[in-house]
Amino acid sequence: MMSSKKQSRFAFPELFEFNWRLWSFVLLLLMSGAVLFLNPVSPYLGYTDPFYSPTVLVIPVVALFRITCYAYRKDYYRHVFKHPLACKADIRGEKENRPYSGERSFFALNNFHRYFLYVGVALLPFFYYDFYISLVYYSGYFTLRLGSIILLANALLLTLWTVSCHAFRHLTGGHIECYSCKVAPNFRKKFYLGQSFLNAFHEDFAFISLAFVIAVDIYIRALIVGLPIDYTFFKVLI
Amino acid sequence: MNEAKVSIMRSEPAVSSEVKFEEFKVPVVEGMVVLDAVHYIQNNIDTTIGVRWNCKAARCGSCAAEINGSPRLMCKTRMEDAGPEVQIKPMRAFPVVKDLVTDLSHGYEVAKKIPPFTPRPEMKSPYKIQQIDITRSKEFRLCIECFLCMDVCHVIREHHSDYFGPKHVVKIAALDLHPADSVDRSELLHNEGGLGYCDITKCCQEVCPEGIRITDNAIIPEKERIVDHVYDPIGRLIRAARRRKW
Ligand code: SF4
Numbered sequence: 180m181m182s183s184k185k186q187s188r189f190a191f192p193e194l195f196e197f198n199w200r201l202w203s204f205v206l207l208l209l210m211s212g213a214v215l216f217l218n219p220v221s222p223y224l225g226y227t228d229p230f231y232s233p234t235v236l237v238i239p240v241v242a243l244f245r246i247t248c249y250a251y252r253k254d255y256y257r258h259v260f261k262h263p264l265a266c267k268a269d270i271r272g273e274k275e276n277r278p279y280s281g282e283r284s285f286f287a288l289n290n291f292h293r294y295f296l297y298v299g300v301a302l303l304p305f306f307y308y309d310f311y312i313s314l315v316y317y318s319g320y321f322t323l324r325l326g327s328i329i330l331l332a333n334a335l336l337l338t339l340w341t342v343s344c345h346a347f348r349h350l351t352g353g354h355i356e357c358y359s360c361k362v363a364p365n366f367r368k369k370f371y372l373g374q375s376f377l378n379a380f381h382e383d384f385a386f387i388s389l390a391f392v393i394a395v396d397i398y399i400r401a402l403i404v405g406l407p408i409d410y411t412f413f414k415v416l417i
Numbered sequence: 418m419n420e421a422k423v424s425i426m427r428s429e430p431a432v433s434s435e436v437k438f439e440e441f442k443v444p445v446v447e448g449m450v451v452l453d454a455v456h457y458i459q460n461n462i463d464t465t466i467g468v469r470w471n472c473k474a475a476r477c478g479s480c481a482a483e484i485n486g487s488p489r490l491m492c493k494t495r496m497e498d499a500g501p502e503v504q505i506k507p508m509r510a511f512p513v514v515k516d517l518v519t520d521l522s523h524g525y526e527v528a529k530k531i532p533p534f535t536p537r538p539e540m541k542s543p544y545k546i547q548q549i550d551i552t553r554s555k556e557f558r559l560c561i562e563c564f565l566c567m568d569v570c571h572v573i574r575e576h577h578s579d580y581f582g583p584k585h586v587v588k589i590a591a592l593d594l595h596p597a598d599s600v601d602r603s604e605l606l607h608n609e610g611g612l613g614y615c616d617i618t619k620c621c622q623e624v625c626p627e628g629i630r631i632t633d634n635a636i637i638p639e640k641e642r643i644v645d646h647v648y649d650p651i652g653r654l655i656r657a658a659r660r661r662k663w
Pocket residue numbers: 566569570571572582583614615616617618619620621622632636
């Protein structure tokens with residue numbers, strides 16, 4: 180449109196900018212990764228730490244599921260890379276002379292999001308299984324404890340985040356141009372509309388679920404070091 | 418009666434390269450919108466101010482400008498919301514013709530590249546379309562072509578790339594999601610349209626005066642269609658094996 184074009188010669192021009200946001204973010208990621216791998220948590224009193232369910236080895240894949248998620252993409256493009264920081268003219272943090280490649284070279288990798296979604300969906304049952312295990316941990320008894328409720332809430336939040344995903348939306352109904360040409364059109368359309376309703380809150384679920392997983396991890400670690408923060412609602416013989 | 422200070426960015430590139438802000442005092446009455454203030458100035462203080470408008474009812478999309486740094490319709494922004502000091506600039510992403518009037522002709526060039534509605538061959542006019550098929554495409558029909566989304570988009574505003582821009586993605590999504598249409602425009606959007614430049618940061622969605630969820634409902638679905646063609650070899654194989662589009 181307008182004359183001068185500053186197209187980048189690099190696949191990832193943002194890497195060569197002086198950007199403390201990026202490097203402190205990377206440092207934070209590395210540190211938390213190190214903590215998770217160097218200080219693993221094994222199941223305690225029937226509680227499985229979500230980061231180790233089913234195994235700590237899936238963490239990189241789960242991390243990629245988060246990193247390629249449209250909600251997080253928006254947020255790191257905005258708040259880490261300032262492309263743009265905000266929409267109003269004076270606080271955009273975006274400049275004409277900054278090189279920009281968008282999602283055309285390095286970040287085009289984000290387009291593989293749906294493959295990580297498949298893994299994410301496959302992992303969901305494990306969190307419900309962990310909830311179940313926590314209920315029947317004392318053999319012969321059915322026990323409802325605060326920790327179990329926390330595990331259930333965690334599973335539900337992860338489910339809400341996963342099923343409100345944009346790729347999930349496309350794959351389960353968004354790709355359909357003609358609903359009336361499909362088997363069970365009303366069901367398909369209602370499913371799509373229900374999913375779209377959740378999808379509108381996808382960014383919220385993304386962050387609430389992330390914060391919650393971390394909180395659950397800290398909760399279980401706190402139990403292990405002996406903090407008295409669990410509570411048994413009831414324990415009945417089965 | 419309240420008074421507001423309205424400062425307007427004045428320029429006319431064809432005549433001179435000078436750009437300046439001029440401040441006017443405007444009496445504010447209840448229910449007044451920013452466009453009323455500009456009209457007040459035009460009628461009572463300076464008749465030479467360039468401003469484009471038609472409907473004054475947020476239907477025609479002509480009066481887009483940047484009010485206190487936010488891209489908005491002047492006729493849909495109340496003076497009491499804009500505050501006692503109002504700064505009005507033309508949309509920065511487009512060349513200024515005069516004062517608040519910008520040249521949007523580039524948009525027409527892009528629009529020409531988009532294949533028009535092409536009904537499936539078996540469809541006979543008048544088309545019979547089920548309600549459940551048409552609702553998605555209908556959202557995009559709300560577009561009043563105000564170009565606010567184009568103005569706020571950093572890909573266009575700061576990076577001047579070849580990206581078609583959100584307004585045109587809305588148009589393309591309206592056609593692609595139309596149940597009677599037979600063309601898939603997502604590959605055009607991927608190659609010539611430069612949709613990859615969009616980093617889904619949703620400024621367009623934030624400013625759309627029609628409340629179109631541009632990024633969620635037009636851009637991301639088009640990106641997912643591009644994934645279908647370009648970045649999902651396994652899905653492509655499965656669909657090929659089933660010998661169906663989907
Ligand atoms: S979401 Fe995409 S099209 Fe919309 S303003 Fe951001 S970069 Fe531009």
